Amino acid sequence: MLAGQEELRAHLADACERAEIIQQLAEGGIDFQQVALQAGKPDADPFDLLCHLEFNAPILTRRQRANRMKKDKAPFFARFAPEARGILNILLEKYAADGELQFILPAHAGGITGHEFLAFINQEQSTLSNGKKGPGLFR
Numbered sequence: 001m002l003a004g005q006e007e008l009r010a011h012l013a014d015a016c017e018r019a020e021i022i023q024q025l026a027e028g029g030i031d032f033q034q035v036a037l038q039a040g041k042p043d044a045d046p047f048d049l050l051c052h053l054e055f056n057a058p059i060l061t062r063r064q065r066a067n068r069m070k071k072d073k074a075p076f077f078a079r080f081a082p083e084a085r086g087i088l089n090i091l092l093e094k095y096a097a098d099g100e101l102q103f104i105l106p107a108h109a110g111g112i113t114g115h116e117f118l119a120f121i122n123q124e125q126s127t128l129s130n131g132k133k134g135p136g137l138f139r
Helices: 005-013 015-027 032-038 046-055 062-072 074-078 082-098 114-121
Strands: 125-127 133-135
Touching: 005 015, 005 046, 032 046, 062 074, 062 082, 074 082
Parallel strands: none
Antiparallel strands: 125 133
């Protein structure tokens, strides 16, 4: 499969690649919910399940992963305005409670895809509805 956890992390960081990997594994008969239940970790992250299966790494729950992110990446969160930090905290809490699949946006004619949405919120500058330029959402 992959050389190590970092290579796997790099592939799973891209939403399209992650969906493709999960689809290929599902076609091969691997169901993450079943694996999580069999491992006794029903709220485990798919990344941790894959690392456990492939590299015998410990399985973290989404709550453990969210808490680790808040602690280890505190300087990252500190550079945002309080409102943006609040949004990031809400997103982390939603991930911890419900997983990442709730963040997948359905694509429909004229709609925005998950990839496009991430590019939109990460941009340095945005164009407001009145045509004026302003800072990006998390800037």
